[in-house]
Amino acid sequence: QSALTQPASVSGSPGQSISISCTGTSSDVGSYNFVSWYQHHPGKAPKLIIYEVTERPSGVSIRFSGSKSGNTASLTISGLQAEDEADYYCCSRAGTRDVVFGGGTKLTVL
Amino acid sequence: EVQLVESGGALVQPGGSLRLSCAISGFTFSSYEMSWVRQAPGKGLEWVSYISNTGSIIFYADSVKGRFTSSRDNAKNSLYLQMNSLRAEDTAVYYCARYYGGWYYFDYWGQGTLVTVSS
Secondary structure (H helix, E strand, O other): OOOEEOOOEEEEOOOOOEEEEEEOOOOOOOOOOOEEEEEEOOOOOOEEEEEOOOEOOOOOOOOEEEEEEOOEEEEEEOOOOHHHOEEEEEEEEOOOOOEEEEOOEEEEEO | OOEEEEEOOOEEOOOOOEEEEEEEEOOOHHHOEEEEEEEOOOOOEEEEEEEOOOOOOEEEOOOOOOOEEEEEEOOOOEEEEEEOOOOHHHOEEEEEEEEEOOOOEEEEEOOOEEEEEOO
């Protein structure tokens, strides 16, 4: 299956809110409520920030939220902070046992 | 503290082989499913393989099927990825990750190990 589509980059100023979209198809994002999001600072371990579309793991800031409509999932980060600057990846169930990732979005905090 | 530490990455010639390891600590390894995920230079993440908690169920992405073999040693708290017939397109940072198969997400990841396939 093809990778999910994410914008290559987004940017925002400290304190602002931004959203990152993740567009799939009716075979992945559109069919399942199993979308997860990962924050990745290069050279470090990726970090789970959202799972099952809207759920936040313990310890993840409430500034991170997820949603889904049709074949598109979204990650919203409110109250942008400098440490949010990272790469963000979405991931979706894509079949009985498959998952597919997005191409990644580089977030720049201006 | 949960820790996953990959090792074994190296420069290898096309057609060569390499074995990656992932040392786990901080949780009961034998209770969890695991996966390997890779990231080619300048590219996004790509799921590579899945292994059940007992090692009895394993499956692979089409891009590596027949060339890569995942295994685990629960007594040693270790996950492995044997990579054969390596190609230039296998060049990537390889991550091991703890996987919630019923919910299709990866909750803990290692920092990765770099595999470069080049002559």
